[in-house]
């Protein structure tokens with residue numbers, strides 16, 4: 082599969098059998114392409130990079146060097162899961178970089194959404210570049226490019242951004258799932274033994290919680306976003322909404338309101354809940370979450386999270402709102 086056009090005759094991968102056939106073929110091709118050389122991969126823990134990692138581990142084992150950059154904007158439990166699944170269970174050669182302070186320092190005081198995105202993207206390349214320079218003998222760069230990325234852009238995944246590496250770090254590309262659609266990548270991921278919550282996870286933007294901690298990011302509000310998102314996900318899973326609702330998350334604005342707790346006045350942040358359904362992310366409708374569940378989530382968020390005294394539910398479809406707040 083050297084070119085970027087999916088042959089019309091290529092069968093859609095819908096079953097484990099078809100996925101296994103694809104995996105066998107890819108493993109053979111990857112071994113031929115890579116030989117005894119080393120491959121570098123930015124492993125975010127998202128579906129695409131995780132499936133590419135699992136394929137390469139199967140093909141070339143520890144010749145694959147996975148770099149997981151924790152930019153401090155991941156959801157609760159995500160970096161730990163990457164380490165557990167890839168290093169502990171799959172015996173991957175995984176470099177874990179805790180770069181949270183670096184990202185948060187760079188983002189301090191920056192309120193404009195597009196500026197925040199640019200800083201996160203640029204810092205990601207810088208951290209990845211530093212790690213790449215520490216490795217000897219890398220000849221290939223693996224990427225989780227999928228077919229829609231090729232159809233929609235020049236084939237370089239915007240949120241992976243490793244296309245922005247300097248001239249002297251231009252490795253030969255390895256893109257084993259570039260002809261697959263998202264649903265096929267998930268079937269392959271499942272066949273490779275990746276956990277369901279990695280394979281079927283909802284879309285999560287590259288800049289992560291950074292665009293849900295509204296305005297200039299502060300550590301206290303970032304923690305409120307992370308903790309409230311974890312409560313929302315836990316409650317949606319418990320109440321049968323996981324896998325049914327397309328995307329759901331929380332956002333924390335950069336203003337406070339007055340409240341009262343234990344007879345004392347509080348001045349704390351609100352948490353906004355958003356839950357939407359869509360087929361293509363161009364338009365979206367709001368999920369009709371049972372009111373009792375919303376009240377239960379509100380109770381949990383306001384009692385379990387410090388600095389939060391109010392919960393709001395976003396009732397706005399797209400258009401006129403976007404799915405994310407920034």
Ligand code: XMP
Pocket residue numbers: 198240284285286287288328362399402403404405406407
């Ligand atoms: P909007 O907010 O534009 O979002 O309605 C549509 C979909 O795109 C996701 N999104 C992003 N994904 N980098 C990404 O990788 C980003 O900067 C970004 N911004 C929005 C959003 O989560 C939704 O699924």
